[in-house]
Amino acid sequence: MKKVTMADVAERAGVSKSTVSQFINNRYEYMAEATKLRIEEAIEDLGYVPNYIAKSLRQKKTSTVGVIVANILHAFSTEIIRSIEDECEQNGFHLFVCNADDQPEKERAYIDMLVAKQVDGLIIFPTNGNEDYYEQLKRSKFPIVFMDRKIDHTFYPTVLLDNEAAASLAVAELVQGGHRKIGMVSNSIENKVTPRLERIAGFREAAVKHGLEVVEEWIIADQVPNIKGRLENVWKKTDRPTAFFAANDLALIELMKFAKQERLRIPDDLGMIAIDDSPFLEIAQTPITVIRQPTFEMGKAAAEMLFSLIQGGRIDSVCEEIRFAPELVKRNSI
Structure with missing residues (x-):
């Protein structure tokens, strides 16, 4: 089958090749609407596919x-x-x-x-x-x-x-809800991932600002498969958090798995707030309060x-x- 060319499109539309080229390159501000329509119809009728690779080599884009x-x-x-x-x-x-x-x-x-x-x-x-x-x-x-x-x-x-502001907002909301013993759950900070580092720093600063004790064992930053085990260790102690702040959606999922495993009622037994929203959080058995990123x-x-x-x-x-x-x-x- 003969390959359809720009010249074929131009002939079918009754215009010059340069006019077809201008149309393909989106340069048709001053092109009559009837001309644009004829070129569109010719391209569709002939099944013309512009050679974008050749075009990019010429234009370097x-x-x-x-x-x-x-x-x-x-x-x-x-x-x-x-x-x-x-x-x-x-x-x-x-x-x-x-x-x-x-x-x-x-x-x-x-x-x-x-x-x-x-x-x-x-x-x-x-x-x-x-x-x-x-x-x-x-x-x-x-x-x-x-x-x-x-x-x-x-x-x-x-x-x-603004990650530190997000963490501060989360802590303030938990404190307003009556919580004074607050933990945090995050993915690992081993690779120095900016949001995790800044959110943990913001959590620490906000806790001090509100007069809360910062308990290092309650700040869990680990690989996702290890988070639930770390939560279990915290929960074995008599002194434990009444609420957790999850640094992102993946950390929140592990926190919710833990709560389900321990049959904890949210928020009666454990309060929680997280950064990142998702449709499932709004329709969960207990809809989860979140800090949404725009x-x-x-x-x-x-x-x-x-x-x-x-x-x-x-x-x-x-x-x-x-x-x-x-x-x-x-x-x-x-």
């Missing part, structure tokens, strides 16, 4: 961006991806999504792959361990925006939650920032840090 998330299991990550995808669609970009599993080696392999595919830029939930590569990419003026996490050196603009606003901000860099922003000098305010959603778990 592919209209694609990549997102490398640290852990796609977090509801936060999937909501951010959806928001970025919406912005890409509105701006004529396509999206690659990769999951690094919090592994620097896997993240670096994905960066290599996406750069080889000539993506125009990346949004990365960075791991600690690829600083040399980030520096190399910045020297080459490759557009990148960091999301949710900071690393030891500031190479690129970064979008984050994920769609954060994703939109990161995408807009990346598009600005792609379109010629100063990659060599921009290191802006944008913090978003958390939002308290009161339910019945305190």
